[in-house]
Amino acid sequence: MTDWLIQFFAPHVVPLIIVLFVVLVLPLLVGYVVLLERKVMADMQARLGPMRVGPHGLLQPIADAVKLLIKEDIIPENADRFLFWIAPLISVTAAMVAFSGLTFAPGKYELFGHLNTIAVADLNIGLLFVVAVSSMGIFGIVLGGWASNSHYSLLGALRSSAQMVSYETAAGMALISGLLLAGSLSTRAIVERQAAEGVWFIFLAPVGFFIYLVAGIAETNRAPFDLPEAESELVAGYMTEFSGFRWSLYFLAEYANMIVVSGIATTLFLGGWLRPFAGAAELNFLDFAPPVIFLGVAGYCLWRVPRLFEPVHKVVMTLFAGLCLLLALVLALPVTVLPSWKPVLHGVFWFVAKVVAYLYAFMWFRFTFPRYRFDQLMRLGWQFMIPVSIVHVMLLALALVLQRDPGQGGLGWPWWHGMLVSTGGTLLVAAWLAALSERRQAAPAGSPA
């Protein structure tokens, strides 16, 4: 009986852990991403940010969550109750299911005689699955806007779905440029290919990465493309009528989507779970970075404890230092006594570190660039991003053929030749397009465009 149970459940252990993590821990993490965003914003605006709830505002996300949970739940009188109820759930579900396509660490691990990958499913269509599922989040927005039975919401929903559909094309083309290099859609195979080539794809297709970066910001409705919820100018778009917990579900979906987009970019362009300079043996001391970083954070927190005034703050700060110490210990295991665990533990660490760096870029852009107007956004998407990404895919494919051996119809170019040709050619086309649109805008009104 127990044998049968083990046989039945063994292949599902790692996927179940990841699923439980995404469903139970992700909302909390999203709360801390929001705190991080407020801290980054405060830092860029020379302020302190949240400081009251917990030491350095460390308990702020929990207070916010409690506030959102106990807020009054308002449904407009003439709203379509069924759709109003289901719309935020669609957004959240789509964002959370998308996580199951990502692979967080290399290789396969034996558990009760079963080979497991550190992913919910190592699909042959990996990336396509993530893109397909996360594109369903549009329904949450469209239906939420329509179900509210309000003009602001409906217009906001149309605006944001038009934006998301438009930038999906450019994002897809940017993904294709990475997939051309990888030769596979499986998230595990993509990173393994980068390990085999010894170079992250961001260095082979920098234009593709840039286009994915911009399109990813537009797809997750973040500033400077946050027109769907430009609260200071356009009311709050599709979530005008949503409040309390339903509103926070939309918020959760937005941040989960950000993490998914970061995960895709990390996998495809930033080498996934690979350590920086994974191929260089003389830089192997970088393996000590994960525990040392957490040790440093823990040390700083302990140093801060006597300088805090509130007793509660002292307790929370000590607990946080303890958590960091625990993580440092876990991450120190692979470099000391358990080398076989290194790929999993350090793989996950580097993956998360890259995702966090990408999220930081999201925040950085938000507080650096002013918001685009809707026609500017559409023009940028259709007249610049999409043509440039298509040209990039074509030139990259050409360069890849020319890099083949002469016997296989190529010229046997080294990889940096191909990179220069594809990137340089794309940049030339991009400059030409930019000049063209400049001239078009400079033309007097009424003249044929």
Added chain:
Amino acid sequence: MTLNLVFFYFFSALAVVSAILMITRRNVVHSAIFLVTALLATAGIYLQLRAELLFAVQIILYVGGIMVLFLFVIMLVNLDVAVRQAAFSRQTWLAILLAAAMTGQVALAVWTGRASVTLPPVQAGALDPNTEIVGLALFRNHMLPFEIASILLLVAMIGAVVMSKKKI
């Protein structure tokens, strides 16, 4: 194997129930949502049959693309008028007759061809790697039909642009 059967019956039931709900709902947006669930359930069956690429394409094209456009159009027409109209009420009997005839035809076709329904067993891994197999079939074995279909789509796209632009 039992798990497979459970999933199959779940997705089939979901597809059939949402299809029925789709044609019986008065509210057009609700119908569209049930059409989406029907398409998703079909995608689930594709995934269960290990046709992974077909699953992804079904979701990206039909659910993420076409249904979003449907919703766009539905939201832009005036729904109040459409809801108040009695829909096709005079053609009830004709519709029932036609539906019965159609069902009879399909049933007859299935019954007469029942010998060919059982397919030979597929060996494990015949569809792996799925994307590569579909790609080779499309771009190597059926290159010309594929290109003709692409040109057809291109013509339709250009036609739509020409029709919507007043001045080109």
